[in-house]
Amino acid sequence: MNVVFLGMAFLLALAAGYWTFGRGSPRPAGTRAMGALLGAFALAFASYSPLVQDAVETLVPHVARLLSNSASLAAATAVVAVALQLNLDPLEARRRIRVNLALLVAAISGMTVLFVFEGLTHRSPQVYALYLFVYVSCLGLAVVNFLRQAIRQSNSTRRSSVRAGLRMAAAGCAFALLYVAYKLTRLVDLGLGLGLIDNNSQCSSLAGTCAFSVMAPALAVLLICLGLTWPAVAYPISQARRRRWEVQSFEALGPLWQDLTAALPHVVLSSVDAEHASADSDFMLQRRVIEIADGILALGPYRSREVQEAVQGTVDAGTVQGAAVVEATVVEGALIGLKSGRFSDSVAPPSSEAASRRDLRADTEWLLLVARAYVSRVGRDVDGGQPQSSGT
Template identity: 40%
Template sequence: MISIVTSGLPTLLLLAAAFWMRPRRGGTPRPSNASATALLLVAWAVAIVGFNPAVQDAADAVTRDLAKLVSNALMLGASLAVVGWLLALNYEPQQAKAKLRPRLLMLAAVTAVMAVAFFLTPEDRRWSSPFTNANWGQAPATLHVYTLAYVAFMGHATYDALAQTWRRSTKTAWRVHRLGLKATAAGCFFVLLYLLYKVVNTVGSLANIELFPGGPRCTTLVTPYRCAFSFTAPLTGVLLITAGLTVPAMLWPLAKKRLSRWERQTADALLPLWQDITAVCPDVVLRTFGGSAEPDLVLHRRVVEMADGILTLDEYRSRAVQAAAARAVAEAGHTGTEAEAIVEAAVVAGAIQAARWGARPQADPAPQTGGDAAREGDLREEAVWLRSVAEQYVSSEIVHRTSASHQPPALDDAA
């Protein structure tokens, strides 16, 4: 099982890295974070390979417990790759490089300390030796220096990743990105659990208390039970962090396509009401653009023009129309946003008719329906609301009936 996980997963990660670095059609440049993402994937692939039993056996054949040094060093490099990836997302390239440079120096220093401590420790006193297994409290000080250096850097990197993840989560509006960041945070939790295990195990051993018994190797993911902390916890952290940082990036094109489809559909739904509003309020129309405009630009302009047009028609908003529509909505049993949209559509329809016929302005115009203050500054919420109004403007019998019964000059008299 362990061999399958530690060989199959790196293969998938390397394939994903190749996918990010592939040439694009038509000379399209790669995304700005493609290199950082590929480096992240490769770093984690190599780190996971370090846990493969065959690799560990080969390393231990050179000298006792060399596999531990190799896997630990690779894990430190992978953790820094996460921090570097997040820095690349949160800062400009020059800023990201400047912030990454001292972290690279710290990694080099910690790795050197670990290597020196490892090779200064006699083979018959290293972790898997019978003496150290039985008398961890009497283990050489160099092993404790090794553990301290490893835990210190990994803890700092994990905190760094959490801080950068939080910084990014406050900036993204994409749900898939937020889910990925939550997975990354969960992965950091498992890494911290692993580091806590390291500290507790060291303290227990110094007190001659064997809290996590078992041989030097794991037979399954949870046996002996210390492997749940020493192997499964960091591996789970690797999986969650890697998935959280890479899967959303791979799903982003699909999310973007879905958003573009929604923007086109919403712009199309707004079209009938937009045409009628701009026909009586031509001054709200912004500079025209060609048919190749992006969906988000089309929707943005249409929402702005409709909102401005509705404000321009404010003096024609009839309270009589609003009251009649509200009564009809209540009798029909409509509630919530649908009811508010029907009433607003009826009032806007009446205002359009009044402006078209040149009716006198209302002495006491009807207020807007639907909590416009709560939507102020939120383009998407405004688009959703205007789409609801536009759909009712086209399809609601209440809107058609109410606006037909309050045509000018009756509209003037209703004020």
């Protein structure tokens, strides 16, 4: 347990340092709140460790409980602060964060006073019950507040990583509420004097009541932390995957682009150094897709309906792959007609698949199928797709 809790505390402390000092300038909204959240989580995990609990209790008996409870309240308040900064305008968010911070200070101060008074009254169950009431009330309010905002935001966000992260955090709130329910049970037990739960038991494993008193809050902290940081981790991964797809698509469209721009040099847009394609992958891919689409459009008078109908009889033209083969064959024939100066007697209509595409990615995916079919017909190899000078 020491390894798990202290290891997580160390990792969370490193993450808190990165969010606080390593984000550069200007810092995104919520950077400080996120750093405070991770720092509070690190303190919470450290406070759950038996090693830390034994160390602090050699100085002040039973103070580990106050330390872990205070850390849990600070973490819950930090979670709410992050959610408020994400969901509200800055002025309203700051106002509500100040209210939550005031409640946090009041709750920890009250718990500290009650903890000291409990020691002076020889561990009075009534004083401890009042201590639990303050702690559970503040923690439950923060958890419910964040859970409500997380569910609302996850249902409205368009980013899948944010939606998944918020739902993961909501699952963490479920464990936090389980912990709150356990504390309420202890509160009722103390108030009625039932003696159902041993208040003096120490957690050496995760069995029994320790599953509620230690494991539930630890899982809550872990899931909420992962949920709130997941979008920040997923975004650069998704961006790297997107850039890789853009560069690969740029290269795969090369042979078709080269033949079209060699025959129709006027479709080439302003000159851009192709060596920077990987750095400006989005712009370069969009430029290439537009030039290919313009080239195919310019071939309109040379597109043969006879060729189109002949190929449609040999492939399943009802599928996207079959339609791409048909389009590639028509483009190949149109290029031959352009070079010989022979117009088509019966012009083939544009592909319905091309007309149905409404964004860059959809256009690219369609042209990739056409380019692959075109390469297989003309027997060319993809050479990296580096653009040559117009007219070559």
